[in-house]
Amino acid sequence: MSTSHASPRETTEGTVYTVTGGDWDEVVQSAARADDERIVVNMGPQHPSTHGVLRLILEIDGETVTEARCGIGYLHTGIEKNLEYRTWTQGTTFVTRMDYLTPFFNEAAYCLGVEKLLGIDDQIPDRATIIRVLLMELNRLSSHLVAIATGGMELGATTIMIYGFRDRELILDIYELITGLRMNHAYIRPGGLAQDLPPGAVDQIREFVKKMNKNLPEYDKLATGNPIFKARMQDVGYLDLAGCMALGATGPVLRSTGLPHDLRKTQPYCGYETYDFDVPTADTCDSYGRFLIRLEEMRQSLRIVEQCLDRLQPGPVMVADKKIAWPAQLALGPDGLGNSLDHIKKIMGTSMEALIHHFKLVTEGFRVPPAQVYTAVESPKGELGVHVVSDGGTRPFRVHFRDPSFTNLQAMAAMCEGGQVADVIVAVASIDPVMGGVDR
Amino acid sequence: MGLEEKLPSGFLLTTVEQAAGWVRKSSVFPATFGLACCAIEMMTTGAGRYDLARFGMEVFRGSPRQADLMIVAGRVSQKMAPVLRQVYDQMPNPKWVISMGVCASSGGMFNNYAIVQGVDHVVPVDIYLPGCPPRPEMLMDAILKLHQKIQSSKLGVNAEEAAREAEEAALKALPTIEMKGLLR
Numbered sequence: 273m274s275t276s277h278a279s280p281r282e283t284t285e286g287t288v289y290t291v292t293g294g295d296w297d298e299v300v301q302s303a304a305r306a307d308d309e310r311i312v313v314n315m316g317p318q319h320p321s322t323h324g325v326l327r328l329i330l331e332i333d334g335e336t337v338t339e340a341r342c343g344i345g346y347l348h349t350g351i352e353k354n355l356e357y358r359t360w361t362q363g364t365t366f367v368t369r370m371d372y373l374t375p376f377f378n379e380a381a382y383c384l385g386v387e388k389l390l391g392i393d394d395q396i397p398d399r400a401t402i403i404r405v406l407l408m409e410l411n412r413l414s415s416h417l418v419a420i421a422t423g424g425m426e427l428g429a430t431t432i433m434i435y436g437f438r439d440r441e442l443i444l445d446i447y448e449l450i451t452g453l454r455m456n457h458a459y460i461r462p463g464g465l466a467q468d469l470p471p472g473a474v475d476q477i478r479e480f481v482k483k484m485n486k487n488l489p490e491y492d493k494l495a496t497g498n499p500i501f502k503a504r505m506q507d508v509g510y511l512d513l514a515g516c517m518a519l520g521a522t523g524p525v526l527r528s529t530g531l532p533h534d535l536r537k538t539q540p541y542c543g544y545e546t547y548d549f550d551v552p553t554a555d556t557c558d559s560y561g562r563f564l565i566r567l568e569e570m571r572q573s574l575r576i577v578e579q580c581l582d583r584l585q586p587g588p589v590m591v592a593d594k595k596i597a598w599p600a601q602l603a604l605g606p607d608g609l610g611n612s613l614d615h616i617k618k619i620m621g622t623s624m625e626a627l628i629h630h631f632k633l634v635t636e637g638f639r640v641p642p643a644q645v646y647t648a649v650e651s652p653k654g655e656l657g658v659h660v661v662s663d664g665g666t667r668p669f670r671v672h673f674r675d676p677s678f679t680n681l682q683a684m685a686a687m688c689e690g691g692q693v694a695d696v697i698v699a700v701a702s703i704d705p706v707m708g709g710v711d712r
Numbered sequence: 713m714g715l716e717e718k719l720p721s722g723f724l725l726t727t728v729e730q731a732a733g734w735v736r737k738s739s740v741f742p743a744t745f746g747l748a749c750c751a752i753e754m755m756t757t758g759a760g761r762y763d764l765a766r767f768g769m770e771v772f773r774g775s776p777r778q779a780d781l782m783i784v785a786g787r788v789s790q791k792m793a794p795v796l797r798q799v800y801d802q803m804p805n806p807k808w809v810i811s812m813g814v815c816a817s818s819g820g821m822f823n824n825y826a827i828v829q830g831v832d833h834v835v836p837v838d839i840y841l842p843g844c845p846p847r848p849e850m851l852m853d854a855i856l857k858l859h860q861k862i863q864s865s866k867l868g869v870n871a872e873e874a875a876r877e878a879e880e881a882a883l884k885a886l887p888t889i890e891m892k893g894l895l896r
Contacts (some may be wrong), residue, residue: 347748348826349824354822372752411896434759437755456749611724
């Protein structure tokens with residue numbers, strides 16, 4: 273736990289300080305040495321309004337923030353390293369826990385990458401792709417609901433939080449019905465899905481869409497025109513198009529500058545070019561614009577969900593290639609979701625080949641030809657990219673995630689400097705960083 | 713209405729320990745210590761559907777100095793561990809810790825360089841709550857179990873005696889490595 277620094281001769285940008293945890297005394301001392309007028313305020317990593325374990329180091333002059341810096345890494349989990357020691361299929365179990373509010377996007381981006389490496393991206397059954405889109409759009413709703421809920425809570429508007437979590441529960445019920453889990457699903461697998469939709473899922477989603485269409489206007493009634501809400505949000509966290517471009521910001525932050533950049537339109541994947549939806553933008557470049565974009569995106573996501581439901585046709589949800597497709601099937605028993613007894617009967621009693629396939633795929637996994645690929649999906653936070661490298665083995669050589677939370681968080685300083693201390697909270701909430709995604 | 717209407721001559725006898733335990737368990741103030749996925753489920757528990765207010769616990773304190781329960785919700789990284797310990801030290805006695813989720817309890821699936829393999833390396837834990845993440849119902853169950861524990865906690869000399877006994881039992885306990893069973 274110390275402060276180390278690289279001298280100006282070793283770097284191109286002057287003296288670079290490396291600050292690690294537990295160094296508060298040293299930060300205070302160095303601040304005291306530099307100038308006795310300025311105050312350095314440490315916010316986090318344990319602070320109720322910093323969106324998880326984000327540490328903000330603010331240099332303030334009165335109520336004005338003169339300099340703002342992020343301290344990250346308090347949730348570094350080593351997920352990318354763990355992936356290198358697991359099979360390609362087991363990888364989904366890890367990536368789903370990266371940005372824990374957008375599990376389906378992590379899984380989809382990773383699986384699209386692996387499928388591209390395997391060269392099976394055109395063999396994925398339609399039903400699997402449609403269910404992926406369906407779940408991703410439901411996930412966009414649940415992620416935006418949390419963004420609005422926690423953003424409101426950080427402003428002190430606790431009612432919005434109750435609303436957001438109320439509606440999110442409806443979506444989590446659907447996830448639970450389909451995947452068996454409320455969070456961290458590992459449902460999207462390389463080659464397709466873990467299993468098909470259970471009976472009753474389509475009806476429940478239709479019911480949800482109806483209910484959500486009724487609930488969404490409540491956010492408008494409560495927040496959109498609310499003078500206090502507007503006063504806190506408008507012209508706060510300002511970042512224009514040039515700033516977004518320079519800092520690589522994507523998602524609602526970028527769209528709030530008026531640029532309709534959405535990978536679903538500009539670089540479609542999973543057949544998004546065939547869906548009918550709009551990309552909402554704002555031209556205010558501020559937190560309020562981002563809030564309005566999130567609200568409108570939820571409406572558009574509901575439109576896509578409805579289109580997905582209309583398109584669903586019976587069919588397989590996993591590639592036909594038995595060298596890749598996960599062999600085991602799940603079934604609901606009296607003690608919960610587990611291995612299908614029919615499948616066990618087949619491999620243990622009737623088919624030797626099926627047993628060999630099962631054993632090879634489950635213990636060793638499939639081999640992926642040596643190559644590298646970058647795939648990106650539009651997560652609720654922005655461009656979620658995955659760089660997958662294979663050396664030809666049954667495990668990834670390297671998987672790197674370009675998480676939008678991480679990239680967008682760079683813009684924090686540009687949004688906050690020169691503003692008020694209280695506006696820092698609003699600006700960070702409008703970026704909606706999730707530390708699980710930032711630190712991984 | 714209840715018990716208080718049926719008291720003989722309006723008296724109810726109990727021990728100071730019982731009364732203190734009852735008062736303490738009825739107003740537990742959790743500190744916000746959300747780390748990862750479990751923190752979202754913890755917030756869900758506080759929100760409308762699960763409504764932690766039913767157990768007098770909906771007010772999550774931002775400052776550890778006003779809290780007496782730390783719910784360690786999520787994976788604790790090596791970098792976060794000193795911060796966690798400091799927050800725990802800032803909480804006034806008596807205080808309790810719930811280790812929420814497998815990552816906080818044992819490192820869970822992240823057996824690697826980055827994650828502390830169980831938060832009990834850093835702070836004493838009262839309740840280990842499994843799950844990845846545990847459902848809100850599971851968190852409420854853990855909280856109710858903790859309430860029972862608080863209710864039956866000892867005071868003064870009895871507390872010292874109980875602590876001594878617990879320590880002796882812990883010293884006598886067989887290390888995991890020496891445990892012999894069907895799985896070894």
